[in-house]
Amino acid sequence: MAEVGAERLTLAASRARRPRREAPLGPGEYALLGLLAVRGGAGYGYDLARHFGGRSGPLGEIMRLEPGMLYHHLKKLARDRLVTTTVEEQSGRPARQTHAITEAGRGALDRWLREPVRATREIRLDFLLKLFFARQLNPPLARALVADQRRVCDDLAASLTAQIAGLNAGAAATEAFTRQILDLRLAQTRAASDWLADIFRDLGS
Amino acid sequence: MAEVGAERLTLAASRARRPRREAPLGPGEYALLGLLAVRGGAGYGYDLARHFGGRSGPLGEIMRLEPGMLYHHLKKLARDRLVTTTVEEQSGRPARQTHAITEAGRGALDRWLREPVRATREIRLDFLLKLFFARQLNPPLARALVADQRRVCDDLAASLTAQIAGLNAGAAATEAFTRQILDLRLAQTRAASDWLADIFRDLGS
DNA sequence: CGGGACATGTAACACGTTACATGATTAG
């Protein structure tokens, strides 16, 4: 028993040393914040869930969000004071919990909307989400976001090109493969940049 | 207490109904199988770990594998009888556990190597892993894999093109955004197909 | 004598998926 106690103490101590890092929000949480903002600032879980996973608009094309995760995210948003939750009783129906975005929530959403994603692979999920909400909440911001994102992609493409150029000297078998990996990344990044240029044009002046 | 008991029973019953699905292997596990096959059929954790995460060849460029996950994966491979584990005592050093790939392991690896990935986003991780190992274990198979993968990408591109064409009729605001999502997927898929054509050429006859 | 290499792991947590629990109402 003493040994178990000692072990627990060690674990508790090592736990205390870790300073409880502020878990940042993920795409699911931002999507919920965005949905609330777009739909008048408030909504309840079951209704929000319809926008994911079904044929109700393009959100379901970007990401799925099962009820389990959705309610989980709403709880976290409430803990972080980005939404406030009020319970509405209904006769004959389960009580409905209405979640309303707070000022802090709008601030977090706005900061997120202004930030382009760093990695090309995040364009498919994170960037599309940002674009979806920015278009509805703030069209000029959407245009700026697309321009910023394109700059990030072009910088990345330049960096990849430089890495490839630096590799060409030694043509060992292992370097040949590394080069193909970089070629793939470059091709995907260029495709993203071209696509961004297209939608920038579509977004009008 | 009786209520707790009843609750447990319900949970146990619902648990029994679920038939313990065979968890398939993930990219990390296949990467370890592949590494073992490439390096003479056997190896130990610490040594395998060097190939991920560092500057030791292109594997680390494709995926990271922290020690925690690496040992976890080796345990699962042993449970599935895809590797066998033997302990070697060493003087002054911690005991070394050598993992050797089994016939079943080679079979699983070979089946995986022959299978192109379905989704474009899996090319960056899963497909590159397959290519990396196929080239070292079976060059003609690598060439066939690239050809198959390109066919999958082209089929996907055709399907996306059809979806875009079907969308053009109604030009509502929501459909415009859906179209842009499809455009992005198509661009990424085409970029992958073109890249596959390039490496197919590089793979010689 | 401090720190890194060697070698294998566990603890705690975050993120995600699937399935199911609950319990009334309404539509077919």
Next chain:
DNA sequence: CTAATCATGTAACGTGTTACATGTCCCG
């Protein structure tokens, strides 16, 4: 009478990340 809809969740599992535990040996 069955099934879906409404509405909110939990259980169990699986994956992944970060940090740390353990203990010896070798190098500077």
